[in-house]
Amino acid sequence: MEALVERLEQAVVRLEAVAVKLQHCPGGVANGDIISNMINGGESQSMEAFDLLLSGSVSEYVKTSTSIGGEVAKHAEMVNNALQIQRTFLKMAMTHQEPSKAEMVNNALQIQRTFLKMAMTHQEPSKTELADLLRPLSEQIHEVQSFREKNRGSSLFNHLSAVSESIPALGWVAVCQKPGPYVKEMNDAAMFYTNRVLKDYKDTDGRHVEWVRSYLSIWTELQSYIKDHHTTGLVWSTTGPVAPSSLFNASSDGPCPPPPPPPPGPPPVFLDNSAAPDDTAAQHSALFAQLNQGDAITKGLKHVSDEQKTHKNPDLRSQGERTLQDSPAKRPSASVRAPAKKHSPVLELEGKKWRVEYQDQSPDLLIEETELRQVVYVFSCNSSTLQIKGKVNSIIVDNCKKLGLVFDSAVGIVEIINSRDVQLQVMGKVPTISINKTEGCHVYLSKDSLDCEIVSAKSSEMNILVPEGEDDYREFPVPEQFKTVWDGSSLVTEPTKIAG
Template identity: 55%
Template structure:
């Protein structure tokens, strides 16, 4: 009987796997009757926690079931890609991007489904999937795909914890759903460590990988998202202004002192017009009027590449980047340990709800920020025309290298310390009755040596 029960369980798992991995209609990257060992190991992962996740998703129904079918399609492609890798040599980067394009499209589809269903009663389920699903992009990550998957798994934990909190006393099926889903990602990390430690293991003696019609990239498609990280370093600004160059050269010459004349050539008297009048008549007439000039051909500069807008939680950091004309950006469901980093956003407004650790606005223009509570610091740097409104409290606001900053304080945040440097057009607005009264922040100072130290005071013109 015990052997019979074991056999039945194995058959059930096999059926679940077959249900989960239905025919993909030609969208798989590759297929073969012979399966490599690491493909078999991936199949075991699918037949285990992922099959359980899929089964429970269908039973829960609603948006969770719809989402699970999308995840199923992405996993079908992932398996097909691994089959191709086991049979083929690693292709060049351009072809690899084309091979991974269907997976990229699926990841985007899964994330967009969450965004289109923010009013769903199963929003926390959808968010857990949406935040972690980029982990399937480990296929394009080298040399450490495992840590990348771990980071994506951590991004889901905030929402899976909310699911557990909501259902642990009322519906155990949702609790099992969370366990199965997280177990899949933990298993995937172990699988990658065992089989693809530094990246996908291609067959060095295999054939050349080709892009089938079903996996060809659509026009204008985006590649698989790269792993999260700090924003790219910005190159220092190098001035090419002629005046600046001339000024630099002038100072260099002045620093030479009397040696500056050493490079000058001596002019003999025979070549001086005031000592040799004949030179005046022999020289050609001076041209009157402006010299003719050639019309310069205007140089058409290529349009600057616009980076895609980003609003997502990466581990403990909410990343908001490259938003343009977005007036209703909202970050909610925050926890105390999280931070917000806003980078290169223009003419946009961001609202941060709840209590959070810190907020940084970097290199933004015409940016509005509304937040409730910050326990650390709100920092504005390298920005222009920024408006900040405090609804709750904040201990410190720092303004650096910023032109145009209006800060609206609440009654609970009047004790806030505002530190500024290399900034202009700063105003603090204090609530009085039903309105705000504006107070400018001094920009001009007077410093005097008093015999013991340098005494600095605000000048009257700046008050």
């Protein structure tokens, strides 16, 4: 209530100032000018509120991050740059009209659009799109998140994760209805990691506790700012020019990051090589004129006598065959198989997916620092061994040969597909293992995973090994051959005695 009263008092002060100016103005002021002045005052107040956020919580966050140093300080600099970009964007939104929304079209519609535009005489529509304006901010957010992924071994990884998970909150400017709750969701995502920071440092280093407080307050104050000035979405000007395609063409106010990359290139090349509209129309006219001749269209065809017809003259057929045999240009060439493309091995985290690809003769592959929502995708790995520590969401092994996979636990499915000679060992728990189109698969279960469901299809040489004693396993083959009979009312299928 105190904040509301203070805002009302400020509004009254501004209105009184306008009244004083009206009294001292000899010719008076038009109503439109009064309204314009009030709107400009609101815009100024909105920017002042955002600047207060930058000079308050953001400044404290940067300061505490600098005192901690290392990756946290570098990350803070990126976050500060992103906020400065957003300030420039907000400044532009107050003086420009909203640009047209970027269309999401597939290639076929894009080709059709180009064709229709070519056939029409109207000028090309404006290219000022919201996506172009938000590109610098989006790239800065991506840079912040990529920095976390490049420093997964850092002792300050929880700090980096808190920032990386919540920085998308700056995308509130593209949320149409309720940007405030969206920012709160991002803030909640950060708190999962900030709680870890507090647990590690609350009794040893107060700088990290202050860092958590200052960082979370950024999003708390941003929610208040949105509630006060952009409750139902970013407020654009209704009288200014349409926003330019580049954010930094609109205003030089405040520190500006590097300009965005150049816009996308022209339409596909094949469109440029097509005939010009006038030539195309002429070609179409000529074609329709020929079709409209009716029977007269055959008058231009050349008459072929019986002596020139190959089906009535065996000599012509034999000459044609000799020509084909003697012609080196038409002789079918021996097929030459192109060398297989060599792929570089990959072991990296891409978003929420661990990619392990094209590993060959790698016996010590290891994935650590896993999270519950992450998936692991293993593709085209040969004669290698992969160990996954921690609990992940799911694991997929695709097109691998002689692969050994050892993992702790998975909350979802572990799937083996299109592979050969795979050995799988579960150290903890897994609800389901799927084996599909695979030749040779040995699954070693733990005592905690004996309730696992194993689903197989189009596979052979499958064996399940269950623990027996301390360090021993007992092997059971999975049936491959089945017998199906009709019992009078339905089909009954059961494995045959020679199965496995």
